[in-house]
Amino acid sequence: MSSERRDVLHSWCVQADWNAPTIVGGSGARFFDDTGRAYLDMSSLAECMNLGHQHPALVRAIQAQAERLCFVTASWGAEPRAALARRLLELSGFEGGRVYFSLGGADANEHAVKFARQASGRLRGLVVARDRSYHGASYATMALSGDARTQRQADPAAFGVVRVPPPYAYRCPWGTTRESDCGERAAQAVAEAIDAEPAGSVAAVLMEANAGTNGIVAPANFWPRLREQTRARDVYLIADEVMSGFGRCGEWFAWQRHGEAGRPDLMTLAKGLTGAHLPLGAVVVSAEVASRLEHEMLYTGLTYCGHPLACATGVAALQAYEDEDLIRRSRSLGASLLQSLQALALRHAAIGDVRGGDGLFAVIEIVRDRATKAPHGTWPETPAPLRRLVVRAMEEGVSFATRGNLIIIAPPLVIAERDLADAVALLDRLLGEIDWS
């Protein structure tokens, strides 16, 4: 038994089942284990290594910053922190706004809720979030998430959270079959949830703008309609861009696909912000929110918020996205990826739905019966044949991620076109070879 298997308490797994290779290096879309095996990374690990593994410019930036200054707290200035905030405000068009730096996605979401509550003057205001969402694994973000895995651990009501059904067009909670109808109904459900509460009691709506861990990709009309509904009710809209940001959905931030009609009041970032080379999250707040907070005491902060090493990595990451034109690349590769997955769906009855493709993020939903859409088991169980597919792919040097009955395809944005095509071809072959009965 390896010492890691014996000594480390690993997240999101049964300890007794953990038995993974030790990874010692990586390059581009591949990482390598200690026996010299290479794996093509079709999920950017946790959908976070958008820039690939061991990006040389990021490694250099970390080294250079470490030589100069590793750490000061947020009560002192730090050059890379200011530079990263400036660049994020420019890229998002949140001029006059401000950026708060956190350690990752969950605490970015918690802080976004804190700021929205404080700015709205509703310190314990309600937050509307949705089923089949994921916002993190801290207590408050478990309460915010509509995630079957953690549902029993946190009480949404205790955290002031109200949940609504998701914009899940393939299995639309309102029984509609047209995508746009489902998007409209889902935005309407948020409006109704706000209206059902006493006037002025809802502080914010927190939702993923596009890609999310639970595999929902909202119909295109959902987000702008949600924006209209929340604006009409004077309720802040928080976009959780932790996964969907930094090119994953073909834009710097997924809401930008809708232009100004999609602009949230606050957005949360992590993952691609540093391409996961160091832990960092952020909350970007609009000028309006910033002005409301300007003379207020913020009773919050974690020791490592705005860590200079992490911020320097973020600055280098943004430069790399630009230098390598990765946002546009993700958009164009995402469109062709979607087409090739749709072609797979024509050949394999195991595929019930294919969605995404705004960038290099796509979801394949596996079903037992395509006509009835019956799944193999209950969400979020991963069906045994799908587990076998992942093992077979791993044996052939390709790492696919699954969530329940979904295959989540989200490779680094630097993946070579040949590698992407080969991975889809492997999927095609394995989908045919696996016994799905």
Ligand SMILES: Cc1ncc(COP(=O)(O)O)c(C=O)c1O
């Ligand atoms: C949409 C979204 N929000 C929040 C989080 C939580 O981020 P972290 O794991 O950095 O706390 C995740 C992580 O997968 C995510 O996908």
